[in-house]
Amino acid sequence: MAKFPKSRLLKCLALLLLLSLFCYIYVKSSANSIPKRFTSLPEDLYKPVSPLSYKYLLNQPNLCQRRIPFLVLMIPVRLQDRESRAAIRKTWGQENLVPNVDIVRVFFIGQPKENDPKHQEDLQKESKTHLDIVQMDFLDTYHNLTIKTMMMMNWLDTHCPTAQYAMKIDADIFLNVPYLVDYLQNQAYKQDYITGSVITDGTPRRNKYSKWYLSEELYPEDKFPPYLSGAGYVFSVDLASKIVQASRFVVPIPLEDVYIGLCLHFLDVQPVFARTFLPYRNLFEIRHLEYERCTFAKRIIVTGFTPSQLIHTWSDFQRDGFSC
Ligand SMILES: *[C@@H]1O[C@H](CO)[C@@H](O)[C@H](O)[C@H]1NC(C)=O
Numbered sequence: 001m002a003k004f005p006k007s008r009l010l011k012c013l014a015l016l017l018l019l020s021l022f023c024y025i026y027v028k029s030s031a032n033s034i035p036k037r038f039t040s041l042p043e044d045l046y047k048p049v050s051p052l053s054y055k056y057l058l059n060q061p062n063l064c065q066r067r068i069p070f071l072v073l074m075i076p077v078r079l080q081d082r083e084s085r086a087a088i089r090k091t092w093g094q095e096n097l098v099p100n101v102d103i104v105r106v107f108f109i110g111q112p113k114e115n116d117p118k119h120q121e122d123l124q125k126e127s128k129t130h131l132d133i134v135q136m137d138f139l140d141t142y143h144n145l146t147i148k149t150m151m152m153m154n155w156l157d158t159h160c161p162t163a164q165y166a167m168k169i170d171a172d173i174f175l176n177v178p179y180l181v182d183y184l185q186n187q188a189y190k191q192d193y194i195t196g197s198v199i200t201d202g203t204p205r206r207n208k209y210s211k212w213y214l215s216e217e218l219y220p221e222d223k224f225p226p227y228l229s230g231a232g233y234v235f236s237v238d239l240a241s242k243i244v245q246a247s248r249f250v251v252p253i254p255l256e257d258v259y260i261g262l263c264l265h266f267l268d269v270q271p272v273f274a275r276t277f278l279p280y281r282n283l284f285e286i287r288h289l290e291y292e293r294c295t296f297a298k299r300i301i302v303t304g305f306t307p308s309q310l311i312h313t314w315s316d317f318q319r320d321g322f323s324c
Contacts, residue, residue, distance in 0.1 A: 034221050036266055040248045049147055049252040051136075051154035051244070057120075058127050058135040060106065064160035069104045071181070072166040072237070074152045078140050079112045079123055084171040087307035089130065091314040092175040101181050104160065107133050108152050110140030142211075145230075145256040150247055157241040164189060166240065169232040174302045174313060180234070183274070183283070183300065189236070194264065196233030197284040198273040200226045202258060218253055227261020228271050229286045232301040242267055274300065293317060294324035 040046070047053050064072075073093060077084055085107055093105040112119070127133040134155055138147050149168065156166050165184055169175060202224035204214040246263035253259055264271060274283040281298060288304030289295055291313045296302060305313065 034223070034225050034265060037249055041251065045251060046248055049150050049247060051151050054136040054138045054147075054151065056135065057111070057137055058109075058124065058133050059159075060131055060134055061159050063104060063106065063131065064163060067102055069102045069160065069163040070165065071101070071184070071234075072104045072106065072156060072160055072163045073175075074106055074108060074156065074166055074168050075171055076108045076145065076148050076152070076168070077171050079109050079119055079135075081171060082122075082126070083307040085126070085130075085132075087310045088171060089132075091310050092177050097177050098181050103177070103181075104163065105132050106155070108148055108155070109133060109135040110138045110144060110148060111135070112140055143254040146252055146254055146259045149256040149260060150244065153240045153243045156237060157244055161237060161241070163237045165234055166237050167232060167234045168230070169301065170230070170303070172303065172305050172310075173232055174296065174305050174310060175232070176296060176300055176317075179283075179297070180300045184234070191236050191238045192242075192267070192269045193272065194228065194233060194235035194239060194269065195272040195274045195284075196228035197231070197282055197286050198226050198228055198271045199224075199257075199261075202227060202261075212255060214253060214255065218251060224258050225261050225265035226271055227258050227264070229284065230257030230260075231286055231303045232284055233260075233271075234274075239267075239269070242269075291316070293322055297322075297324050 075085075075088060075093070088105070095103065095105070097103065109123070123133065123135070127135075134151075136148075136151050138144055138151075140148070152168060156163070160166075167180075203222060204219050204224070205212045206216070207213060243260065243263045246266040247259075250259070250262045250266055253262070261271070275281060276283065276298075283300040285299050285302045289299075289302050293316060296313075296317060
């Protein structure tokens with residue numbers, strides 16, 4: 001029998017021990033170190049983010065009645081983004097894109113700063129024609145996107161709870177709907193499921209002039225729990241009501257994607273990174289990639305499209321008979 005030197009064995013063991021210790025410390029020190037508070041927020045903190053604080057100016061309460069949608073696409077836009085809405089309706093947001101798969105499309109809008117009655121009238125007409133607009137009466141600004149996100153979750157829970165999956169997706173995104181549907185259909189349906197591009201090393205910006213500035217008063221911790229890039233993420237619809245419930249305990253911050261991450265952390269729900277290995281691919285691509293049919297065929301989203309780029313890209317993507 002070949003003899004394995006004892007000293008070597010010991011060294012190996014010591015190394016292994018050290019390694020596991022590091023892993024343990026690392027895991028302990030990451031997400032788990034962010035404390036949770038289990039008393040609900042004082043009214044003045046919760047009220048601004050509570051969907052009950054605002055009222056609907058336009059709604060589609062019956063959109064999901066007498067059907068069980070497979071997927072609800074929830075797209076935050078501003079009133080003036082008419083061109084984006086038109087492009088989405090003609091491309092990835094069109095109905096009956098995937099045979100026998102029921103997909104619902106809803107745009108979520110707040111109230112613009114300059115409230116032009118003419119623009120509001122046009123929106124009303126658009127809403128009557130397309131039946132895909134939900135509007136609430138909070139000020140539609142970048143810093144209020146957290147409010148909009150909670151409004152979407154609340155709408156989903158109230159008006160579309162029988163749907164299986166929902167996706168929050170920005171308007172400037174290319175969405176490969178058939179790939180997404182396949183991806184979801186090829187796995188067992190589970191609750192508490194949320195997937196996209198997971199960011200594990202997020203930290204708050206303390207520079208007052210940053211677009212993403214966060215004061216220590218609002219968020220004293222020096223890192224974020226894992227969260228999904230807000231460009232696009234997909235989740236099982238049961239999470240909508242859980243996130244709305246969680247938000248009663250989580251101090252609202254103006255970073256909507258991090259805020260959802262904080263609610264998930266409160267709920268002990270781990271976001272799942274949608275990626276492939278060999279070759280490595282982030283399926284929710286948060287860089288902008290130059291359009292190339294076969295590159296896009298293997299991704300769920302790609303970011304950074306103007307409405308006309310979207311229409312242009314889509315028409316090529318839909319061309320028959322391509323193989324990659
Ligand atoms: C957010 O919306 C509320 C309600 O309309 C408004 O009072 C507040 O000024 C808005 N906040 C920002 C930062 O735009």
